[in-house]
Amino acid sequence: MEPILIVLGIILVIVIAGGLWLYAGRRRGRVSDEISAHKPMSVEDLLPSEGEDTEEEADEEGAAEPAATLESPESIPGRMQRLRARLAGAGGFGKAVLSVLSRGDLTEEDWEEIEDTLLTSDLGIEVTTSLMDELRTQAKVLGTSDPEAVRAVLRAELLKLVDPSLDRSLNLERPTPAEGAQGTPAAAILMVGVNGTGKTTTCGKLARVLVAQDKTVVLGAADTFRAAAAEQLSTWGERVGVDVVRSEKEGADPASVAYDAAREAAAQEADVVVVDTAGRLQNKAGLMDELGKIKRVMEKIAPVGEILLVLDATTGQNGMRQAQVFSEAVGVTGIVLTKLDGTAKGGIVVTVQKELGVPVKLVGLGEGADDLAPFDPEGFVDALLG
């Protein structure tokens, strides 16, 4: 072989070897970078570093409406059990009666004490007198004043007074539209009563129960007298995911808001529209005018099927007088007795039903969102008797 070819061969081998060495060096550098990037993870690695990815994520979230967390009520059996316990805890008048009964054979003084207790429980004189007569007669018939026997008679008599046969269901039937009305009218519930009895709260709690029963609901804030009432109702609306029709103007015409709510519910084909009203008891004529007008304008859409009078159980006989005025001002179809958790005077249930001739349909037993329940006569009497 020519010496020149040998020299060229050696140069070629050196160039190739040098190239390979340089390439391998670059690879080594890159691999070491990769290794450092995959260093073992700490907890901090799992969290986005400040001001970095969070901004991107926030932008993405901002673009999409944040999903509202809607509330739904506790199951009815669970709610009823809790409510009964609360009512019993309020110390229904039964406790006082039972403590007399536990003395054994009843003396004339014991009977009088029972009568006093019944009287102070808001049963009223008439009901108490006839109940006492019945208790004494039954004790004679049974030939005993044995406490257990008298208790059983008292339970049966109270149940009779509360009247389990009354229809306590809410009228949620879709009404026939008024002539010329547009859309599909919703079943309408009008909530009336003196201020502070719990109307707004009851509207919210009721909407919550209806939504849980898969009903679509619209709330109407026709309590335009107290600005905070519309705000309070809007908060309930957000919590349970229903639309609230309200006026931004304080002191707006309540009838016009009620009409808008009924019309909106018809347009949405909602199942139920619940309208909250103000409870000013300025004078009977004024109240009749206001409530009468609200009802009349709502009936331009469809008849109002349910007018619920909200009564505060702690106001006793005073509340009864107010109830009379409301029931004369606007035909009441049912009673919501609130704040039963704060009184031992359960007798108001009997009195109000008797005086107004309409059943207690719902009871409020606390400020919590689930503290509204259908009225259950047996559960109520048992809770009263402790």
Ligand SMILES: Nc1nc2c(ncn2[C@@H]2O[C@H](COP(=O)(O)OP(=O)(O)OP(=O)(O)O)[C@@H](O)[C@H]2O)c(=O)[nH]1
């Ligand atoms: N303890 C108890 N408090 C209740 C009950 N129902 C309502 N309340 C409370 O009573 C207060 C008055 O309730 P609202 O719903 O604002 O009464 P309102 O009738 O709408 O009052 P106005 O809007 O002024 O007419 C609130 O603090 C409620 O939380 C109940 O069943 N038990």
